[in-house]
Amino acid sequence: MPLLILRAIFVMVSIGIAVSIFNSEVLRGGPAWVPWVVLAGMVALPCLVIGVDATIRRKDLTVVTAVYFGMLVGVFLTYVAILALVPIMPAPPRSPVFDWLPLILGMILCYICTSLLLQTRNDFRFIIPYVEFARDVQGMRPNLLDSSAIIDGRIADLAEAGIFESRFAVPSCVVDDLQAAAESTDKLRRMRGRRGLDVLARLRESTTIDIEVLPPDEHADTESSNDAQVVSQARRLGGRVITNDPNLVKIAALQDVQAININDVAVALKPTFVPGDLLNVRLVKPGEEMGQGVGYLDDGTMVVVEGGRDQLGRTVHVSVTSTLQTSAGRLVFARPELSRG
Numbered sequence: 255m256p257l258l259i260l261r262a263i264f265v266m267v268s269i270g271i272a273v274s275i276f277n278s279e280v281l282r283g284g285p286a287w288v289p290w291v292v293l294a295g296m297v298a299l300p301c302l303v304i305g306v307d308a309t310i311r312r313k314d315l316t317v318v319t320a321v322y323f324g325m326l327v328g329v330f331l332t333y334v335a336i337l338a339l340v341p342i343m344p345a346p347p348r349s350p351v352f353d354w355l356p357l358i359l360g361m362i363l364c365y366i367c368t369s370l371l372l373q374t375r376n377d378f379r380f381i382i383p384y385v386e387f388a389r390d391v392q393g394m395r396p397n398l399l400d401s402s403a404i405i406d407g408r409i410a411d412l413a414e415a416g417i418f419e420s421r422f423a424v425p426s427c428v429v430d431d432l433q434a435a436a437e438s439t440d441k442l443r444r445m446r447g448r449r450g451l452d453v454l455a456r457l458r459e460s461t462t463i464d465i466e467v468l469p470p471d472e473h474a475d476t477e478s479s480n481d482a483q484v485v486s487q488a489r490r491l492g493g494r495v496i497t498n499d500p501n502l503v504k505i506a507a508l509q510d511v512q513a514i515n516i517n518d519v520a521v522a523l524k525p526t527f528v529p530g531d532l533l534n535v536r537l538v539k540p541g542e543e544m545g546q547g548v549g550y551l552d553d554g555t556m557v558v559v560e561g562g563r564d565q566l567g568r569t570v571h572v573s574v575t576s577t578l579q580t581s582a583g584r585l586v587f588a589r590p591e592l593s594r595g
Contacts, residue, residue: 256372257369257372257373260365260368260369260372261300261304264300264303264304264361264365265297265300265301265304267300267361268296268297268299268300268361269293269296269297271296271354271357271358271361272292272293272295272296272297273293274357275292275296275354299358299362300361300365303362303365303366307366307369320368320371320372323367323371324364324367324368324369324370324371324372325364325367325368327367328360328363328364328365328366328367328368329360329363329364331363331367332356332359332360332363332364335359335363336355336356336359339355395420395491395492395493395494396420396421396422396423396488396491396492396493396494397418397420397421397422397423397493397494397495397496397514398422398423398424398425398468398484398487398488398491398493398494398495398496399422399423399424399428399496399497400428400480400481400484400495400496400497400498400499400502401428401431401432401435401450401480402497402498402499402502403496403497403498403516404424404428404432404450404453404454405432405446405447405449405450405453405498406498406516407449407453408516408520409453409457409496409516410453410456410457410460412516412519413457413460413462413463414460414462414463416462420493421464421465421466422457422463422464422465422466423465423466423467423468423487423491423493424454424465424466424467424468425467425468425470425480425483425484425487426467426468426469426470427470427480427483427484428480428484429454429467431480432447432450432451432454433447433451434447435447435450436448436450436451468487470483481499481501481502481505482505484497484502485502485505485506485509485511486509488506488511489509489510489511494511494512494513494514495511495512495513495514496513496514496516497513497514497515497516498515498516498517499515500515503515521584524553524555524584526577527574527577527586528574528577529574529575529576530573530574531573531574532571532572532573532574532591533551533557533571533572533574533588534569534570534571534572535549535550535551535557535559535569535570535572535588536549536550536567536568536569536570537549537559537562537563537565537566537567537568537569537570538550538566538567539566540563540566541558541559541562541563544563545560545561545562545563545564546558546559546560546561546562546563547559547561547562547563547564547565547566547570549562549570551586555584555585555586556584556585556586557572557586557587557588558585558586558587558588559572559588559589559590560575560587560588560589560590561589561590562589562590565590570590571590571591572588572589572590572591573588573589573590573591574586574587574588575587575588575589
């Protein structure tokens, strides 16, 4: 809407300049068709500029600051341009076109600068009373996905849940890797590649997720691994890497790039149990110690029930006694909760 208003004002200013031109003393008493030609030309000019501007799709600062700085830069560029044109302008008497040139030039430059800032306002941060330029608003760093995170698929659910506010980016080398895997002769690799492409298509089709494919980094070594290229682009953009590969997390840490392991997020989201909590669990196998029964919660958490071996195959009501966090996951120890009459 602000862009449409700007374009309407742009056309109206152009028409105003046209009226000013054909009401000038130079054109008074001239042929009757001249004002119409001037008016048509001054309407066609902004329409042409708007048409060219509209063909450049990918753009997007706050509206007020964008208009303010756009007009400021536009006026400054107009002043510089007039200074550059003065030496080559003919001396009076000269065509009245040269007298109207600053108005027309200023109108076009102010529109172009304001339109550019309006359509790229998310790429910079303007803070009053000073101006600070940044790639993203604080807390809105881009999230670069590697192939393991895309193939895993959980990132799509997390993104649709609104956990991530900043945009997602996929380096082109990752897309190429998924495409190559999808066309592989190895069945398992081909299935993983096709799943990755399906998840990527789901992310792109979602209206709540902003995702883009990054072109190759011209400063990066094309012979380097995909992991190195992902980390390199994340460092260049000031973003963070989202992955399922613990080795990539280590590589990113060596280059001071933040990396998020989805598996670590999943572990952190598992429910926390404290002694005395009650839950129901189905015992499916005997434990390692005498009399123990083992069951699993819906999220895969293992529950070891003391004295539960004789309840195998049943769902029992248990009380948590303690928990243990291991590298393989969280263990919950419990005992059957005796019914109280």
